[in-house]
Amino acid sequence: MKQFKFLYFLKHNTVRYFMTALSLFFILLLLLNLADASFFEASQAFLKSAFGGRRYAYLYVTISRCALITGMAIAALIAFRAGLINIGGEGQLVIGGFAAAFVSIYSGVTGVPGIILAILSAMIGGGLWAVLAGLMKLKLGVPILVGTLLLNYPARYITSYFVSHPFRDVASGMPQTLLLDKSLWLPFIEGTRLDTGFIFILIVYGFVLIYSHRSVPGYHAKMTGLSIEFAATSGINIFNTTLKTLAFSGAIAGLVGAIAVLGIHHRFTDGMLVQPLYAWTGIVAALLINLVPWAILPAGFFFASLTSGASGMERTADVPKEIAIIIQGIIILFVASRATGIASDTKNKEEGN
Amino acid sequence: MFAQLHDISVNFGEVRALDSVSLDISPNQIHAVVGENGAGKSTLMSVLFGLNVNYGGQIFINDTRKTWATPSDAIKAGIGMVHQHFMLIESMTVLENIILGSEPNKYLGFLDFQLAEKKISNLLETYNFSINLHQTVDKLSVGQRQMVEILKTLYRSAELIILDEPTAVLTPAERLDLFNSLQDFKNAGKSIILITHKIDEVIANADHVSVMRAGQLISSLPIDGTSQTQISEEIVGVSKTKSISRKKIKAGSVKLNLSNLDILGMPQIGNAFNLEVKASEIVGIAGVAGNGQSELIEAIIGLRSSKSGFIEICSRDVTGADISTRRDVGLCYIPEDRQKRGLALGAQLSENASISSLVSKAFSKGPFLRKTKIRNFTEGLIKKFDVKASSPSALASSLSGGNKQKLIIARELSLESDVIIAENPTWGVDLGAINQIHHELLSMRENGHAILLVSSDLDEILTLSDRVLVMFESELSQSFCTEKVTREELGKLMLMKASDKKEQKKINTA
Structure with a gap:
């Protein structure tokens, strides 16, 4: 009986997927025609710059970007599942990144202990920034959504001030910190140009899978997210759950900041974590897959490839930047319309009364 | 307006919420419908007002059979309802709230506020209401808000007005004003249905009283033919035979x-x-x-x-x-x-079953959940209480x-x-x-x-x-x-x- 149902589902959805893909293809064709670029050339440029390049250089960039986006998506997912609409990932990311750079440069600790110290301070910084929004909610009644969003701005401009004035690398002429000591740079993986930052994200990914499905705090957070009244009546401490979950979410965002600083840029430059929209892309990725934990890594990879591919199209196939961005947006729209229903937490979706 | 509800039945799943209820409403009357919570009063009114369309039986208005698809059909036929929880937009003025949904139009779809204001002023004069039409609703008292709700029905030329527990939120003085207005409506030929469980109000103001209990109409009598005691006895009903016996035990500490x-x-x-x-x-x-x-x-x-x-x-x-x-x-x-x-x-059922803090502690080892134990426990509960469920992960x-x-x-x-x-x-x-x-x-x-x-x-x-x-x-x-x-x-x-x-x-x- 179940198998029949499954076949039925597949049959119908195959048709739908085909139609979706077909209409997507025509829209892209139309757009590229507008831009006077050939579809073949453009798609080749897209694939090459997302997954290819000389010695897979572009693929490494995509993976590296995937790590950052996935990390931010995980940060959003943890909070969203608990019903805490933390859209302040950007602020927590920036605070984490700056903390990592600041501690690395001014603590004088080098080598592996220095890396550990930098990562820990980034996680504490990001976590505290998120907890601040939690306290604003619990003590003053400011909605999490508003609190986290508004805390993005001070985070951004406080760090902007720091790197423009007191902690600026004057010689570089840019609003950025000094370069980190080489011993603090995350090493490349042997024989490649891929930094080890993504390994941290893989660990976090595994950790979050266990946290969401097998741990008591994750269970409490999920129940609070599904029905706060039920959770409270059953004896779950909403105050603690809120703060703990936000601290966890913020700490992951902070970690992503540290990875960007230690692994990619090796310093903190004003706007380097804000402009690429890592935090916002992460939120979109988390929402796209309906907050189902296992799907967060494929979603992160999807968004990273899309960004890499679109910029490659612009570079080599003469597609204007704006068209490339429109194409990126349309692909997301189409995938979102199909993917959101598929990734589901449980098989049983029947609704009772 | 003569309204007849004939043989109305409503089922909610397995529960029979209304069981062949027939009720006649006459003009120039205040008709009280009384009963306990869940007796079926509100369900019956939602049928009459077109909020519930899944019912058996017929509705007659002035001797013609009517069916509603939505409440707006009922409103067009001259039925108005004042809900217990007011449905007003607080940031808008009294005037805007009253005309919302049936605004008089001028050319090009512009609102004719002047016409609306004139119409409402006439109503205010007829029924001796005093309210500032340009005040926003959030500044009004509860009694005034109710007046706005009533004006909404009058503006739509309602001939039959249903009031669901109208006095529950009012102060004694406001109650008095409300009942004075209801008498005025009655004298103007309108039919009023008053849903309540306050018997003293019924005795003092209604002309006719219908008692409902457990989805059935128990009695429908003119107020002169009944008494407070009789109504209250009918509301609570006579005891059903006890199918369960309690053992005699001495209470402890x-x-x-x-x-x-x-x-x-x-x-x-x-x-x-x-x-x-x-x-x-x-x-x-x-x-x-x-x-x-x-x-x-x-x-x-x-x-x-x-x-x-x-x-x-x-x-x-x-x-x-x-x-x-x-x-x-x-x-x-x-x-x-x-x-x-x-x-x-x-x-999932297992997540629901294992939440209570005391149980949670038995089902965890350090920070980890003991999934098998939770599953077995849930299966046990399902079996013991005969819960009809496909599996603990449903x-x-x-x-x-x-x-x-x-x-x-x-x-x-x-x-x-x-x-x-x-x-x-x-x-x-x-x-x-x-x-x-x-x-x-x-x-x-x-x-x-x-x-x-x-x-x-x-x-x-x-x-x-x-x-x-x-x-x-x-x-x-x-x-x-x-x-x-x-x-x-x-x-x-x-x-x-x-x-x-x-x-x-x-x-x-x-």
């Missing part, structure tokens, strides 16, 4: 003790609460919903704080303690609102109402807490499940648990309880031994004004 508890945010100003529930005892609190029962329960559970007094569970003071401490000391809670408070509908939303309730009761009773708080435990549940739930509660009593049962179903209270108290306007009556009190006496207390203490004394001495 006090397990739950409320002493001079003054609870924050009660719906009416009442006295502080004093209440004791002993081991092997079921104490029932009867009363019409909305008289402070849910606030009392919230205070005991720990969802609501109190100004003074204290709460003891198993002789331990838990007045300031949080919910999880109270549960660990020995408290479990079967909530009335199973969709919101009893379950997380989007979670979503709670897939269960029917009765099975949801069984799962909640199974979970809470499995805690073996000394004190059990049950709030309308069989509300909206089918007969088989009701019997099962009653048996489980009685066997908990035999095993020495102290049970506080709050229910608006008087039969349930009388079947299960050793002692009964009545809650009315945020005050508890004194406690009666179930064997020594009749349902008529309790019915009177449930519907009586708080000031009528004489009546209460009479019962006590009897």
Whole structure:
């Protein structure tokens, strides 16, 4: 009986997927025609710059970007599942990144202990920034959504001030910190140009899978997210759950900041974590897959490839930047319309009364 | 307007909410429809007003058969309804609220506010209303808001106006004004349907009274042919034969003790609460919903704080303690609102079954959940209480109402807490499940648990309880031994004004 149902589902959805893909293809064709670029050339440029390049250089960039986006998506997912609409990932990311750079440069600790110290301070910084929004909610009644969003701005401009004035690398002429000591740079993986930052994200990914499905705090957070009244009546401490979950979410965002600083840029430059929209892309990725934990890594990879591919199209196939961005947006729209229903937490979706 | 409801029946799943109800409404009359919560008054009105279209039977307006697809059809036919909870947009003015949805248009779709204002001013003059049309609604008192709702129906030329519990929120002076207006409408030839459970208002103002109980129309009589006692007896009904017998057990030591508890945010100003529930005892609190029962329960559970007094569970003071401490000391809670408070509908049955803090501790090892143990436990509960579910990993939303309730009761009773708080435990549940739930509660009593049962179903209270108290306007009556009190006496207390203490004394001495 179940198998029949499954076949039925597949049959119908195959048709739908085909139609979706077909209409997507025509829209892209139309757009590229507008831009006077050939579809073949453009798609080749897209694939090459997302997954290819000389010695897979572009693929490494995509993976590296995937790590950052996935990390931010995980940060959003943890909070969203608990019903805490933390859209302040950007602020927590920036605070984490700056903390990592600041501690690395001014603590004088080098080598592996220095890396550990930098990562820990980034996680504490990001976590505290998120907890601040939690306290604003619990003590003053400011909605999490508003609190986290508004805390993005001070985070951004406080760090902007720091790197423009007191902690600026004057010689570089840019609003950025000094370069980190080489011993603090995350090493490349042997024989490649891929930094080890993504390994941290893989660990976090595994950790979050266990946290969401097998741990008591994750269970409490999920129940609070599904029905706060039920959770409270059953004896779950909403105050603690809120703060703990936000601290966890913020700490992951902070970690992503540290990875960007230690692994990619090796310093903190004003706007380097804000402009690429890592935090916002992460939120979109988390929402796209309906907050189902296992799907967060494929979603992160999807968004990273899309960004890499679109910029490659612009570079080599003469597609204007704006068209490339429109194409990126349309692909997301189409995938979102199909993917959101598929990734589901449980098989049983029947609704009772 | 003559309105006839003929042979109306409505089913909600397995529950029969209305059973062949026929009702005639005549013009120049105030027709009161009275009954307990869940008697079917609101369901009947939602059929008449087109809110519920899944019904059996016919509606006749002025002798022609009508069917509504939506309330707007009913409104066009001249029916207006004033809901208990006002449906007004606070930031808009009185005028805008009144015309919303049937605005007079000028050329090009512009609003003709002048025409609307003229029309409403005429209404105000006819019925002696005074209200500033350009005031925003958020600045109005409750009585004035109700006036706006009534004006909405008059503006749409309603000939039949349904008022659902209109006096529940009003001050005595506002009530007087309302009934004066209703008399004016009546004299202008309109039909008024007044839904209420306040009998004194019915006697003083209505021309005709219909009593409903358990989905059926019990009587429909002119007010002159009936009396307050007769109505209240019809509302509560005669006792059904008891299918369950309670064993005689001597109650043990006090397990739950409320002493001079003054609870924050009660719906009416009442006295502080004093209440004791002993081991092997079921104490029932009867009363019409909305008289402070849910606030009392919230205070005991720990969802609501109190100004003074204290709460003891198993002789331990838990007045300031949080919910999880109270549960660990020995408290479990079967909530009335199973969709919101009893379950997380989007979670699996096993996740719902294992949430209570005490149980959670047994199902975890350090920070990790013991999934197999949780699954086995859930399967055990499902089996023991005969919950109809496909598997422990099914979503709670897939269960029917009765099975949801069984799962909640199974979970809470499995805690073996000394004190059990049950709030309308069989509300909206089918007969088989009701019997099962009653048996489980009685066997908990035999095993020495102290049970506080709050229910608006008087039969349930009388079947299960050793002692009964009545809650009315945020005050508890004194406690009666179930064997020594009749349902008529309790019915009177449930519907009586708080000031009528004489009546209460009479019962006590009897």
